[in-house]
Amino acid sequence: MNSRLIVLGSKLAFRSSPRMFTTSAARLSTSKDEGFPDPLDLATGIEKKEMLLRLAGNDDPYNLKSIKRGVGTKETPNEIPSAFEARIVGCVCEEDSSHVKWMWLHSGEPKRCFCGHWFKLVYKEALV
């Protein structure tokens, strides 16, 4: 009983209907609880894009994880995804090197790091 009163009070206080008083009890008598919106329905913009990518099995939708270097010869360069014309790449040249060597990688220009590994920019569709 009290909980119903609270529901009634809050509905009267916060509802957007222009009528200040209604005699219909139909809205309160339904015992069905629709719940909150479905998360995917509610989400929009970049949030929805991230959720869809995660649902599709992509656990790194923003390319934040480091890429494990492959063979990296001139014929099979390491492919760096980017939605833009260029991206900064940091190469950890040797396994135990204490610093990262940074370089600009431009699209259409495969580049060789000082240590001999090749990198190539491949186009990836932007999130939004």
Added chain:
Amino acid sequence: MMKINQPYFILNLSPWPILMALNTFNLMISNIMIMNFKFNMMSLMNMFMIISISILWWRDVIRESTFQGNHNFYIMNLIKFSMILFIISEMFLFISFFWNFLHNSLAPSIELGLNWPPKNINFFNPLLIPLLNTIILLTSSFTVTLTHLYLLNNSKKKTIIFMNLTIILSIYFLMLQMLEYNQATFTFSDSIFGSSFYMATGFHGLHVIIGTIFLMINLLRMMKLHFSFIHHISFELAAWYWHFIDIIWLFLYMTFYWWNN
């Protein structure tokens, strides 16, 4: 349109931070005007401005998050961390009040007659209204947790019921606190005792008001279906804030009310 390929949300230009900063500074000046010259108008104007700016700023954040989807899961983590930092800074604000109280009460100075509470201070019984207040705040903490439980379980009706209960309990707490302030036999200027007591409990009451407003906004957003069971960070932060206020009250009750007597 600019392509976005990273999780960070680049904010648009917004006038609210600078306006809020200027008005906060003006509020400080206007408080001095009240204290020194009993001039209220400036403070009222500034309170009106600050409330307006808060409403508009909050509206913009709701638009950015719910209606434009800029608060993705990466940003949500960052927001949670910033709330943790904010709550820690608030904790240190209260630590300064506790420090002041303990410094002055554990070794009362000669001006207080070397005793605590100072002579002729009639402190209220901590087992009456303050104990009831403790129970009320603990109950409201419990109901806000229930709200979270039902929100996670996607049952809207129960969520809104317990959110309403939480807000009613917090308003009840504020009313009791006001009643107690009205009946108190000592004032803010009654030695360091009154100063430290009203400073700490007053700041706590202010935080309860802020937390209640925060919870009310979240109740409104729940009714407007802004939340889903995985994205309700605004409510989560309000619940954190509410638990923080509750914990501060427990410490206040233990030192300022109970031990003090």
